Amino acid sequence: MALSFRIQPELPDGSAQKDIVKRLFICLYLLWCQTAVAGAAAELSPPVRVIAHPSVQVDALSPAQLRSIYLMRQVVWPDGVAIRVFTLAPRSAVNLQFCRDQLQLFPYQLERVWQKLTYSGTGTPPTELQDQQAMLQAVATTPGAIGYIGIQDETQVVKVIPIRP
Amino acid sequence: MKLRLLKSFQSGLSACLLATCGLSDAAAADNWHWHGFVSQGLMQASDSNFVNDDGAVSTELTEFGVNGSYQFSADLRLSGQLMYLDGGNRYASGGRVDYLFLNWTAINSLDWQLNLYAGRFKNMHWLYSSTRDVPMTRPMIVLPQSVYFDAFRDIAVGSDGIALQSTNTTAIGEFEWIWSYGAIPISKEMARRVIATQLQGDTEQKYVHQATLFFRPANSQTQWGISLLDSGFEYRQAQPDLFFDGKFTVQRVMANWRYSAELWELSSELMQERVFARGFYLPGFNRNQFAQGAFLLGSYNWSENTRLYASYDWYTANKDDRGGALLPLQSGGLIARYFGYQRDWGLGITQELDRNLRLKLEYHWITGTGRLGPNVVPAIEINRNRQHDIWAVQLMYWF
Numbered sequence: 001m002a003l004s005f006r007i008q009p010e011l012p013d014g015s016a017q018k019d020i021v022k023r024l025f026i027c028l029y030l031l032w033c034q035t036a037v038a039g040a041a042a043e044l045s046p047p048v049r050v051i052a053h054p055s056v057q058v059d060a061l062s063p064a065q066l067r068s069i070y071l072m073r074q075v076v077w078p079d080g081v082a083i084r085v086f087t088l089a090p091r092s093a094v095n096l097q098f099c100r101d102q103l104q105l106f107p108y109q110l111e112r113v114w115q116k117l118t119y120s121g122t123g124t125p126p127t128e129l130q131d132q133q134a135m136l137q138a139v140a141t142t143p144g145a146i147g148y149i150g151i152q153d154e155t156q157v158v159k160v161i162p163i164r165p
Numbered sequence: 166m167k168l169r170l171l172k173s174f175q176s177g178l179s180a181c182l183l184a185t186c187g188l189s190d191a192a193a194a195d196n197w198h199w200h201g202f203v204s205q206g207l208m209q210a211s212d213s214n215f216v217n218d219d220g221a222v223s224t225e226l227t228e229f230g231v232n233g234s235y236q237f238s239a240d241l242r243l244s245g246q247l248m249y250l251d252g253g254n255r256y257a258s259g260g261r262v263d264y265l266f267l268n269w270t271a272i273n274s275l276d277w278q279l280n281l282y283a284g285r286f287k288n289m290h291w292l293y294s295s296t297r298d299v300p301m302t303r304p305m306i307v308l309p310q311s312v313y314f315d316a317f318r319d320i321a322v323g324s325d326g327i328a329l330q331s332t333n334t335t336a337i338g339e340f341e342w343i344w345s346y347g348a349i350p351i352s353k354e355m356a357r358r359v360i361a362t363q364l365q366g367d368t369e370q371k372y373v374h375q376a377t378l379f380f381r382p383a384n385s386q387t388q389w390g391i392s393l394l395d396s397g398f399e400y401r402q403a404q405p406d407l408f409f410d411g412k413f414t415v416q417r418v419m420a421n422w423r424y425s426a427e428l429w430e431l432s433s434e435l436m437q438e439r440v441f442a443r444g445f446y447l448p449g450f451n452r453n454q455f456a457q458g459a460f461l462l463g464s465y466n467w468s469e470n471t472r473l474y475a476s477y478d479w480y481t482a483n484k485d486d487r488g489g490a491l492l493p494l495q496s497g498g499l500i501a502r503y504f505g506y507q508r509d510w511g512l513g514i515t516q517e518l519d520r521n522l523r524l525k526l527e528y529h530w531i532t533g534t535g536r537l538g539p540n541v542v543p544a545i546e547i548n549r550n551r552q553h554d555i556w557a558v559q560l561m562y563w564f
Contacts, residue, residue, distance in 0.1 A: 061275070064276075064334040064339065064383070065275045065276065065334065068275065068276075068278070068332070068334060073278045073332050074273060074275060074278060075239070075270065075273060076239050076240075076270075076273050078274065078275065080239060081239075082239050091469070104384070106425060106426075106427055108466075109425055112302070115296065115299075115301065115302045115563075116295060116296055116302060118200050118232070119200070119202070119230075119232065119246070119295075119296045119299040119302060120264065120286075120287045120289065120295040120296055121232060121234060121244030121245065121246060121264045121266065121268070121286070121287070122244070122268065122280070122282075122287075122289070122295075122330070124198045124234060
């Protein structure tokens, strides 16, 4: 949508101010529309899904349990198989959404915990992957693996784990 | 180029160790983890002995380390880290085994994890204690000295002993408790930095016993913690020596808090420390003194690659003499009042130059010299100014 603004050299007293106020309202309205559309788009973006290797014997996790796994405290599944945790780049959109919606943590908090574990010897950080295809492939082929993806159609090769409060 | 060399070094080191141990298959490689960091900085504390005695710009801000861990089984792991540190007068320079311990995961259910550590482990009880010597994990180059007193760093950074760490997830939030018992060997150089440069005898830490509880409420970005410390030291005089046989009991009560938002964060720690001295100055001498300290540290994410930091740190060596008025009276005028306290306003900026490559810059405006080493017999001949500043810049890379 394009707006054309013409200069009107001769206006009766007070008209110039009214015109400016009118234009200001139009600008604010357009800004509000843009924000509303962006907000709606964010709400409509597909949710990030937690995925695991098909052999994982867990059918659902609570948000706190998922957080324990991603904070590298929970290192084995209940059947004793070691958990292999995969992540995407910290600044990728899917990772940001996963941290915010599923873990209820900010990426910098996660990185701080992983660095603390790594350099105090009490744990190891997760394996970071390039993109969602790499994530899908790594989780599908690594026993005990857990990860997350934003794409919806290609989850046949992995197990989708619902996160239930 | 430098980063590539470091990557090659990491891969080479892993390959060598795997070959040495005769473990060359992929499964064995999965069980090894290698990481490290290198950092170098410049620092100046022109009107104090914080970095050096002459107040010149110093390169004594070097920290590098390499760590490795081997997972024997799902519940047993060995971890170790070698480090080299040079902080000028702040702590003893040279290489050291930062930690080397066995980690046994006794319980690992979805809602409860319990780990037992045996060997040399880091102090996990305070907000930044476990990685205070790892530059990229610190919020600032110089941590608040009220709690993280650098002259005491080598004694407080870890222990040889055993520790337990447990995390319980409940409906109201997450509880983490940590218990540890051990001691750390104290070299003469370490003792001189914290007690007195004239020290000739041997100092021994008999024990340090710590317990901490952290609570992170559900659906909250807040963390609360409380921590207790009890430690005993013994000094045996040499011949000749200015000091006598003595015993020190150091006890700390601490509380900490942290709130994390998307773009900013606040953290704070408060402590009260009791030091009970028997002997040492004179046979039969007794002194019981309570120090207090607290800091508030904030950070703000200015942009994707830039984070700003601000801190205020407050310390008093004697809660019953906050202004240090008794010091000149007790020392015949030798020790000025300002040795009884320290206040520090700090500002810092962190710039991410690349993935795992960071530059830090900071400035501190300090009043009082209560947290400059040595602590028991202060360096009155060097620290003649009540006001003294510190600036520091540090470049760090980690893998």
